[in-house]
Amino acid sequence: MASNQEMIGREELDDLEAILSITNSDVDEVQHIIRANSDTLFTWDYEQSRQPLIKLYEKAKTSQWNASTDLDWSLPVDQAELVLANAQANVNGPFSGGLDLKGTPFESWTDDQWIQLGIEGQNWTLSQFLHGEQGALICTAQIVETVPWIDAKYYAATQVMDEARHVEVFARYLDEKMSGHYPINAHLKMLLDDIILDTRWDMTYLGMQIMVEGLALAAFGFIHQLTTEPLLKKLLRYVMSDEARHVAFGVLSLKEFYTELNSAEIRERQEFAFEAAVRMRDRFLQQEVWEKMGVDVKEAMSLVIQDEGRVMFQSMLFSKIVPNCKKLGLLDAGDGWLRQKFTELGVIQFEDWIDTGEEYAMLDEVSKDRDAAIA
Numbered sequence: 001m002a003s004n005q006e007m008i009g010r011e012e013l014d015d016l017e018a019i020l021s022i023t024n025s026d027v028d029e030v031q032h033i034i035r036a037n038s039d040t041l042f043t044w045d046y047e048q049s050r051q052p053l054i055k056l057y058e059k060a061k062t063s064q065w066n067a068s069t070d071l072d073w074s075l076p077v078d079q080a081e082l083v084l085a086n087a088q089a090n091v092n093g094p095f096s097g098g099l100d101l102k103g104t105p106f107e108s109w110t111d112d113q114w115i116q117l118g119i120e121g122q123n124w125t126l127s128q129f130l131h132g133e134q135g136a137l138i139c140t141a142q143i144v145e146t147v148p149w150i151d152a153k154y155y156a157a158t159q160v161m162d163e164a165r166h167v168e169v170f171a172r173y174l175d176e177k178m179s180g181h182y183p184i185n186a187h188l189k190m191l192l193d194d195i196i197l198d199t200r201w202d203m204t205y206l207g208m209q210i211m212v213e214g215l216a217l218a219a220f221g222f223i224h225q226l227t228t229e230p231l232l233k234k235l236l237r238y239v240m241s242d243e244a245r246h247v248a249f250g251v252l253s254l255k256e257f258y259t260e261l262n263s264a265e266i267r268e269r270q271e272f273a274f275e276a277a278v279r280m281r282d283r284f285l286q287q288e289v290w291e292k293m294g295v296d297v298k299e300a301m302s303l304v305i306q307d308e309g310r311v312m313f314q315s316m317l318f319s320k321i322v323p324n325c326k327k328l329g330l331l332d333a334g335d336g337w338l339r340q341k342f343t344e345l346g347v348i349q350f351e352d353w354i355d356t357g358e359e360y361a362m363l364d365e366v367s368k369d370r371d372a373a374i375a
């Protein structure tokens with residue numbers, strides 16, 4: 001059995017030293033090149049036989065939206081005002097759980113510094129969404145090539161278009177409404193590289209559709225609920241309705257495929273899911289923001305990880321991943337290894353929440369808006 005050290009490069013989940021030792025050393029690079037070695041598969045079996053995927057594909061075809069015309073880009077965004085409006089339940093800000101800051105460097109911070117921290121948090125969050133969306137674009141294009149089923153190739157093709165649109169909206173939002181860009185977070189980059197480099201087609205799905213997109217769906221939902229900014233709110237609502245289909249695509253495809261795997265193969269999937277979960281948890285510590293604010297990163301992070309609001313936000317990010325892993329049989333396979341790991345991560349409480357294989361139809365916002373316009 002693989003140890004934590006082998007899987008994630010450290011024994012202790014909260015080993016800050018080890019988390020911080022992973023940094024993006026190439027912040028000025030314009031291109032990042034990975035040599036993927038996956039097999040590209042043609043299939044001569046054009047018969048569509050997987051009803052759930054056929055249904056999803058039909059839904060995707062009628063749920064396309066246009067980022068240029070369906071969103072009102074003329075709305076101005078005041079980042080400082082947003083920080084203040086969200087101060088009560090600031091999704092990006094640390095210390096929302098009312099941690100005592102006496103005796104810490106933050107004790108003497110001025111209002112301006114707190115606001116700047118909030119603004120950097122917004123820039124950082126949107127930047128990471130943007131990079132993650134490009135990861136989804138590339139992974140899904142890879143699935144078009146590698147998946148053996150024609151129904152899945154069809155569906156994945158619609159997802160490629162969705163992801164192009166997501167990259168487009170986040171890039172535009174950052175350029176026009178935010179005040180700075182961040183390069184990709186090293187933990188996220190490492191995870192995306194691992195997903196792309198794995199030559200087994202189902203691992204692309206597990207890494208991207210189940211883990212990365214499952215987390216994105218939860219994070220978008222959380223920010224969508226809290227933000228007072230109308231453009232971001234609508235943008236996220238539309239992106240989420242696409243993401244729900246994408247996660248459903250992962251659940252429906254893997255559910256079928258996993259029935260063919262033996263227990264050793266399932267264990268490899270469990271380990272991959274755990275590794276991805278830790279990488280994503282690490283990325284949300286937003287170490288680059290602390291660097292930018294000129295504070296001691298380790299000191300800031302050792303406070304952040306104790307903050308109740310932060311812990312709640314962090315665990316909530318797994319509210320889609322855990323039920324979906326359960327639906328796929330990954331939680332309890334073998335000796336319940338992944339259940340144990342998710343318990344250590346403090347996220348097992350979500351196991352009986354709704355899984356996205358069923359949820360996606362409810363989140364179809366584009367159809368709802370069209371129906372409302374006709375009525």
Ligand SMILES: [Fe+2]
Pocket residue numbers: 133136162163166243
């Ligand atoms: Fe996306």
Ligand SMILES: [Fe+2]
Pocket residue numbers: 136163213242243246
């Ligand atoms: Fe997606």
